[in-house]
Amino acid sequence: MSELEELADDAIDLLKQLIKAQSFSREEQETAYILENFLSKHFGAFSRKGNNLIVGKPDWDDAKPTILLNSHHDTVKPGPSWTYPPFAATLEGDRLTGLGSNDAGASAVSLLATFRYFYNRPTAFNLVCAITAEEEISGANGVKSILPALGKIDLGIVGEPTGMNAAVAEKGLLVLDGVARGRTGHAARNEGDNALYKALDDINWLRAYQFPKVSEMLGPVKMTVTQIQAGTQHNVVPDECRYVVDVRPTECYSNEEILDIIRANVQAEITPRSTHLQSSGLPLTHPLVQKAVAMGKATYGSPTLSDQALMRFPTLKMGPGDSARSHAPDEYILLSEIRGGIADYIELLTDFEL
Template structure:
């Protein structure tokens, strides 16, 4: 109990420090510095790739598989509705306020202190790798995706028998606010840039071919179409038009109308299938921004999930996308805090959630590591 109390105090102090440092996506260098310094103060050897900080347990054994403990230290920018200073980590009525406190600072510091708990232990069944990564909030390519492709990281961490590129022995806990329940599946994210093409003309005469009207027909289809296959864990695919741009001035028929569609894809469809269905039903040109953030799931028979169930944690499918989508091995999304608070004004996490998160992470890993 004394050790948990000390870990909790360290976690709380680190989180307050991180909140005080602006760490918007692609601008996380100062929080990376702070995380490195914190780990080094615990006599842990750290590695760094851009703004990604990582470390392995002291008695790393390449003959064993590995568990990756990962969360991110970048944040979104504060909304204009904030009534508090977003970089001041005040604690009031059991709540720790501040930008990034809930998403995903509480998860990150809980995983860091869990890593410290196991760092010196010998004869573990798995290696443990900690990665505090960047650019999660923008699904950037210089975060976990870059780290997993880095030769130094691969050569240091990959098992001699089952390198992580094969995905055979690796698994991960991805720290995101889930109330410490288990997000075993996650919808993929497909962002589509669509362009309806028409012909310019004078608005006062019967000239031109209005691209806005063409786009509206396609937008109506997006609004009303329902995909056939519905996942038991994460429900149906969901499409939302989120941006529309057209026109240059009031008296010119627009020749082009651009709109953006946010598509959340369940595990029963590939991105290629979804794209084919959309392209068959709309007139507009459809271009996906990326095919990287695909739907993921982890088997209910996986040791991590079975251990969580034994501890009374529930499992569910998540509608939001995280860095779990970029991992070529099974990953469980789980962490203290509540997703409903993420990106909200006056963001907070309950301090008890951090302590409970550390305790549950340690209990979970004890079931498969020791």
């Protein structure tokens, strides 16, 4: 058996164990324990913070750049439409069905296999692998909680199902709460100051406005009003109207810049729920992108959010599987996708220099 075959077999066995253990966001203790056992078996030293597992290559050199391999082991909850048992790891030929198999268990075990391959091999970079928690909720106890301790990271490869193509850009997320304020009055008389009408003016602007800068990979910034609430009874002019805006930023604007533009053009008081889920983008001239293109990988902009949004260093999103299967009933991964993913990750980093 070749080394790559052994790495892939071990990765698939590990994925089966992970699928069989419940690992909803904030409840990843079981899968963290499984990963801990795997790291104990294969590496001399590793660390765990909460449900995040981190292992570094032993030949650390402060003079070298550092690459982070990262994916997550938490999952969403299975919906009622599943026809397979979500925790059974059902194998039928090449197809492995189970919750978290595609998003993002396959990426996690493939990145661990890649790390194992390079663990005792000389590289022009330091290498760290982190399999983290709470990705599905962008939680405070996920990758965000360990990044400060990792020190300076020069490049990250984030494992998510991309068909092993190179997602060089990713939209961010900005959720805004708007409160338009007026004055109550009787609906039958010309009294009051209708907060609902103010909110409607805001919503018309939000619907029509086009940000001038358009991303080559991600297109325009997208704003969608998704909730609205106003009024207490039919004959009272409402003095308050609340609405929610879902904003999907591109790398052309920071979340703070978008917030300033919106506040300058609407009447409501606008409060962001958070501003930390920024868009990301890696230039097509970056050596990792060029290496991926030379391997025949397509480049594209991803509309889905990942832990890239929490990283303030260059990142590339790439992993085995198909994003369309994520959060879907009867989620699955092909074993051939895992084997191919490991081989591609290894090729991507072989003789790579930043």
